[in-house]
Amino acid sequence: MNQNSTELLRKGIAQLGVVLPTAAEEKLHAYLALLAKWNRSYNLTAVRDETLMVSQHLLDSLAVLPHLNTRLVDVSSLADVGSGGGLPGIPLAIARPQLAVALIESSHKKASFLQQAKIELKLNNVSIHCVKVEDFKPPKLFEVVISRAFSSLAELVRLGAHLLAPGGRLLAMKGVPPNEEIAQVQADWRITRCIPLHVPELGAQRNLVIIEKTE
Numbered sequence: 001m002n003q004n005s006t007e008l009l010r011k012g013i014a015q016l017g018v019v020l021p022t023a024a025e026e027k028l029h030a031y032l033a034l035l036a037k038w039n040r041s042y043n044l045t046a047v048r049d050e051t052l053m054v055s056q057h058l059l060d061s062l063a064v065l066p067h068l069n070t071r072l073v074d075v076s077s078l079a080d081v082g083s084g085g086g087l088p089g090i091p092l093a094i095a096r097p098q099l100a101v102a103l104i105e106s107s108h109k110k111a112s113f114l115q116q117a118k119i120e121l122k123l124n125n126v127s128i129h130c131v132k133v134e135d136f137k138p139p140k141l142f143e144v145v146i147s148r149a150f151s152s153l154a155e156l157v158r159l160g161a162h163l164l165a166p167g168g169r170l171l172a173m174k175g176v177p178p179n180e181e182i183a184q185v186q187a188d189w190r191i192t193r194c195i196p197l198h199v200p201e202l203g204a205q206r207n208l209v210i211i212e213k214t215e
Helices: 003-016 024-042 050-062 089-095 108-120 153-163 179-183
Strands: 077-081 100-104 126-129 142-148 164-174 189-196 207-213
Touching (some): 077 153, 089 100, 089 126
Parallel strands (some): 077 100, 142 164
């Protein structure tokens, strides 16, 4: 990463108010460099500029950290569906090494990148699954299933709900509040919150939609 990107990441992390473990910043730098390198051949993201990658990918992913846990209990398992280039799963796995993160991606090329990132970054808390979300049958269900630019809310419920442990939550990262999508979520699920996220250096709306099973 160039100096501007390094300073932007450090400043953005401070503005988000998140505390990262030792060496996490260095791993985030390494991940971004790897993403930029593979992107030239594999088209992992439409964002090419390294500085924009910091705000649109790293800080955007890290902005959900304060909202992962519930009732002051640390979430221990998370599935990132339609992970693509590893967003938000890899930044979250770097930021929270105790969190077991499953990256689910049906594209073999993208899954190959995810596997290489896991190896190079020594992400022992990450598992890669090259399979369609609806066909994935994990040995253990997840407390959180998260998606970023994956599908509509109704489609996320339809495809990903079977991955949730009892009491688990679906988290959808969206731009503007998806009011039309919210209205289409099936009746046995409810939108518990739509949280506006402030992502440093990003001049666009971001919202985190939390979906839970109706009791």
